[in-house]
Amino acid sequence: MKVCLVLTHQCNLGCSYCYAGEKFKSSMSWRTGLESLRLAFSRPGPVEVSFFGGEPMIAFDSLARLTRVAAHWARRAGREIRFSVTTNATILKDKHLRFLKHYKFFVGVSVDGVEEVQDRQRPFVGGRGSGELVWRNLEAICQHLEDFRVLMVVRPDTLALLPAAVEKMYRLGVSKISLLPEAESDWSGSRPLLSQVYHQLARVCFLSMLTEEPMWISPFVELHPGQQNGGSGSCGFGADELAVSPAGNFYPCARLVGPDRRSEVRIGNLEEGLDWxxxxxxxxxxxxxxxxxxxxxxxxxxxxPGDQLLQLKNVAMFSEITGQACLAAETALEMVAA
Ligand code: SF4
Structure with missing residues (x-):
């Protein structure tokens, strides 16, 4: 079972599209964290513990203690365990990188583009750009971690500089990128550019498979089983995956937790269990x-939350363009390989 612990609602960034909603100081208690781990271990099969926020590295002490406990329980019971974390890459000192490497974390690093795009889309609270620091930390991640992917939120106004960002990441040593087109944006005037950029990147991705340094770009290829990339993957939706808010409420997915006020999408809590x-x-x-x-x-x-019909229509459009881009890239690959 996969359990995703939303360790805190707090974040040091103020992204223009933040899905986490209002930021406030509310961290998961030690008891809530332990009970959540117990729940994950109560089911048979492999255990996956994932940390989310806000920014989970703000609660690094808690993340580290819970990881050590879960690793100990897994060792004692002979259970397979996997850890993952999604971070904005602003709080990453050597000790954090050593820890993530030691416990073989799969790290999702959110970076939206070249420095100017990152500064605009993902500034610090207060407005200062985060681009320089995040790209520096991305370089350190490339040097120290093996299992990571970059998560890039794509919006109509970031499309033009997307290929430049992918190229810069490739040069740095990034080999896995998930493109996450934002479904809430107005894409009505951007379909041709999206199609052009997706065709270009799908081609880069497919042709790189012929080299010794392939570039895995989702949604053109799948990076992680069960990925939630807004286009192709699907989550366990409460059955074998759930997210726990700092207050101990259950949601089908970490992205639905927000400020933990949407009772209509809650699926239980630690006190009463799952609401089947x-x-x-x-x-x-x-x-x-x-x-x-x-x-x-x-x-x-x-x-x-928001206009769900618009979001689903946009997702259908992303899937259609992805399919066309993959088909064209496959043809290019066959021609080169022939
Ligand atoms: S890093 Fe994540 S939680 Fe923080 S503001 Fe950005 S989207 Fe929201």
Whole structure:
């Protein structure tokens, strides 16, 4: 089972599109963290513990203690365990990198583009740009960690500089990138540019497979089983995956936690356990909404706040363009390989 611990609502960045909602000082208690781990270990099969926020590295002490406990329990019980964390890469000193490496963390690093794009999209609270620091830390990650991927939120106004960012990352040593087109944006005037950029990047991705340094770019190739990339993967949706808020409430996915106020998408809590009736009701609701627009992908998309119909339509468009880009790139690959 995969359990995603939202360690804190706090964050030091103020991203223009932040899905986490209002930031406030509310951290997961030690007891809530331990109970969440117990829940993950109560199910048979491999355990995956994932840390999320806000910015989870703000709560590094808690992350480290819970990781040590979970690793100890897994060793004692002979269980397979995997750790992952999603970070904004602003709090990454040597001790953090050593720790993540020691416990073989799969690290998701959020970087939206070249410095100027990162400064604009993901400034610090207060407005100072984060680009210089984040790119410096990305370089350190490339030098110290093996298992990581860059998560790039793509918006209509970042498209033009996207290929430059991918190239810069490739030169730095990044080999896995997930493109996450923002479904809430108005893409009506940007379809041609999105198509052009996706065709270019799919080609880079496919042709790089012929080299010794392949560049894995999602959604053109899958990077991680069950990935939630807004286009192709799907999550366990409460059945074999759930997210726990700092207060101990359960959600089907970490992106639905926000400030922990949407009781309509909660699926239980640590005190009362999982609400199976609610899970099946939300699954049906999501299935119905998604079948009406043919978007496919992760069910959680249908439960996001905001204009869900617009979001699902955009996701259907991303999938269509991805399919076309992959087809063209496959043809190019066959011609080169022939
Ligand atoms: S780093 Fe994440 S939690 Fe922090 S402001 Fe950006 S999107 Fe929100």
């Amino acid at each position: 009736e609610r899970i099946s009701q939300l699954q049906s609701q999501a299935d119905e909404q998604m079948s009406s627009c043919g978007s496919g992908g992760c069910k959680c998309l249908a439960l996001m």
